[in-house]
Amino acid sequence: MPFDSPDLNLGDLLKDVGSGKIRLPDFQRDWKWDTDRIASLLASVSLGYPVGVVMLLETGGPDVQFATRLVSGVDHGGASKAAEQLILDGQQRLTSLYQALASGMAVRTQDTRKQKLERWYYLDIAACLADVADREEAIVAVPADRVLRDNFGRDIVLDLSTREDEWKHEHFPLSLAFDTGAVFEWVGGYTANAPERMGRWNEFYERALKNLVSYTVPVIVLKKETPREAVCTVFEKVNTGGVVLDVFELLTATYAATQFNLREDWEARYKRLTGHKVLRGLQSTDFLQAVTLLATRQRRMAWQAGESDKPPAVSCRRGDILRLSRAEYEQWAPEVERGFDWAARFLNGEHVFDARDLPYRTQLVPLAAIHVALGSQAETIGAVDMVRRWYWCGGTWIPGCDRPFIGV
Numbered sequence: 001m002p003f004d005s006p007d008l009n010l011g012d013l014l015k016d017v018g019s020g021k022i023r024l025p026d027f028q029r030d031w032k033w034d035t036d037r038i039a040s041l042l043a044s045v046s047l048g049y050p051v052g053v054v055m056l057l058e059t060g061g062p063d064v065q066f067a068t069r070l071v072s073g074v075d076h077g078g079a080s081k082a083a084e085q086l087i088l089d090g091q092q093r094l095t096s097l098y099q100a101l102a103s104g105m106a107v108r109t110q111d112t113r114k115q116k117l118e119r120w121y122y123l124d125i126a127a128c129l130a131d132v133a134d135r136e137e138a139i140v141a142v143p144a145d146r147v148l149r150d151n152f153g154r155d156i157v158l159d160l161s162t163r164e165d166e167w168k169h170e171h172f173p174l175s176l177a178f179d180t181g182a183v184f185e186w187v188g189g190y191t192a193n194a195p196e197r198m199g200r201w202n203e204f205y206e207r208a209l210k211n212l213v214s215y216t217v218p219v220i221v222l223k224k225e226t227p228r229e230a231v232c233t234v235f236e237k238v239n240t241g242g243v244v245l246d247v248f249e250l251l252t253a254t255y256a257a258t259q260f261n262l263r264e265d266w267e268a269r270y271k272r273l274t275g276h277k278v279l280r281g282l283q284s285t286d287f288l289q290a291v292t293l294l295a296t297r298q299r300r301m302a303w304q305a306g307e308s309d310k311p312p313a314v315s316c317r318r319g320d321i322l323r324l325s326r327a328e329y330e331q332w333a334p335e336v337e338r339g340f341d342w343a344a345r346f347l348n349g350e351h352v353f354d355a356r357d358l359p360y361r362t363q364l365v366p367l368a369a370i371h372v373a374l375g376s377q378a379e380t381i382g383a384v385d386m387v388r389r390w391y392w393c394g395g396t397w398i399p400g401c402d403r404p405f406i407g408v
Contacts, residue, residue, distance in 0.1 A: 002223040010215040011178045014102040017071050017094060020079030022056065025086045026067040026253035031095040035109045035119050035141050038096045042121055042174065043135040048211035053218045054090030057231060059083050061224030064231055067256030073099040085221065088235050101177050106144045118144035122160065122171040125200060128208045140171060163189055177212055229319045247321045248284040255326050269337050276344035281355035286365050289316040290336045293369040295328040296320055339368030346387065363391065
């Protein structure tokens with residue numbers, strides 16, 4: 001799996017995020033960091049400490065055509081560039097840094113109790129210059145109006161609502177950090193009536209701001225030739241939130257790139273199928289497994305000797321599902337829905353009426369696929385009797401057969 005591992009300037013990364021050149025694949029979860037974690041991240045960057053590797057995936061590959069969305073906080077009107085890279089790992093960090101340092105807007109975050117907040121972040125110059133300083137204490141977060149209050153909002157603790165207030169209290173707005181012209185203008189106002197402050201500013205710049213504006217991020221860039229299954233595996237291995245990437249989510253993002261909403265399609269089918277109580281535990285991945293069994297069976301039946309040494313397997317493993325094309329899904333999904341409907345009626349006939357009474361939910365998948373595979377033979381007395389024997393034997397093998405029923 002080819003990849004590059006450059007160290008990229010943080011400012012350049014955030015610029016690409018803001019322009020839309022770096023985006024999120026649609027299967028990524030929402031940004032959710034709270035204000036304390038954002039402040040801690042900003043403190044680490046201002047000290048020049050490492051904050052982890054970012055992993056990106058090049059777009060344009062034949063197997064990784066995912067639907068994308070902008071990073072949270074990016075202005076849709078200003079994001080004029082087409083996506084060139086997608087964030088696989090580092091979404092929470094890059095989003096936090098973009099919103100705090102480059103968005104030009106208050107960060108829409110939350111507190112530790114998940115209450116919605118809007119915050120601007122500042123560096124307290126005096127705290128940064130203290131001999132014994134905790135840099136996190138130097139990161140000051142204030143509400144959207146830039147006025148920090150206490151005593152249920154009755155007492156003003158810190159007012160940074162104007163540039164004059166920022167200069168007076170010696171609090172540098174981190175939202176200006178990567179705007180060189182704005183920084184010079186701010187410094188000019190800060191030192192205008194107090195030239196002795198220039199020495200403090202120079203020391204502050206060396207100790208904190210320089211670390212931030214010159215910060216480099218180690219990046220792993222996966223090449224566009226990376227196969228879809230590898231993207232899925234890599235995402236799960238490196239994702240710092242420990243998120244397991246469901247194949248349904250990955251296919252949803254893949255099909256969305258061709259203007260097909262897999263989630264809406266599944267939800268409509270699920271709503272119809274769960275009129276049967278026995279199907280109320282059915283999962284989206286169960287449905288995809290049944291579709292994949294039939295698609296791979298069709299490939300096997302179409303195989304001719306000479307095309308390859310070994311015929312394709314009838315299978316519904318993860319890699320097989322990820323290779324399921326939109327055309328194959330649209331071909332088999334209606335048939336599979338009818339197959340699950342029949343499976344529910346069959347189970348009712350066996351006095352299984354509720355999902356909790358099923359020995360194994362996974363038995364539903366081959367039941368639906370069997371019905372579709374047998375076609376007009378599916379509801380004959382002999383076929384139903386064989387399915388009944390298969391079901392009560394544990395849903396594995398049919399007595400007297402040397403292969404699974406799906407191959408019959």
